[in-house]
Amino acid sequence: MTIVIALLLGILFLAFTVWSIRFIASGPPPEPSLDTVHSVDVPYLCTVCGLSLTVTEAQDGEITAPRHCREDMVRAI
Numbered sequence: 001m002t003i004v005i006a007l008l009l010g011i012l013f014l015a016f017t018v019w020s021i022r023f024i025a026s027g028p029p030p031e032p033s034l035d036t037v038h039s040v041d042v043p044y045l046c047t048v049c050g051l052s053l054t055v056t057e058a059q060d061g062e063i064t065a066p067r068h069c070r071e072d073m074v075r076a077i
C-alpha cells in the first residue's frame with residue numbers, strides 16, 4: 001500500500017513539474033497592439049471596501065470589470 005501511495009505522489013509531482021515547465025516556457029502573453037487601445041472614462045467601485053477607480057485606457061470591445069477584495073468591481077454611474 002505504501003508503494004502505491006508513493007507511486008501516485010510521484011506521478012502527481014512529475015505531472016505538476018511538467019505543467020510548470022510548460023507554463024514557464026510558454027512565456028508572457030503578447031503585448032497588446034497600441035492601435036486597438038483608445039481612451040475611455042469608466043468608473044468602477046468595490047462594493048466590499050469602497051475603493052473606486054477609473055479605467056482611462058482600454059482595448060476595443062467589452063471592458064472586463066477589475067477585481068478587488070476578491071470580487072468583481074461594479075460599474076459606477
Ligand SMILES: [Zn+2]
Nearest residue numbers: 046049068069
Ligand atoms: Zn475592495
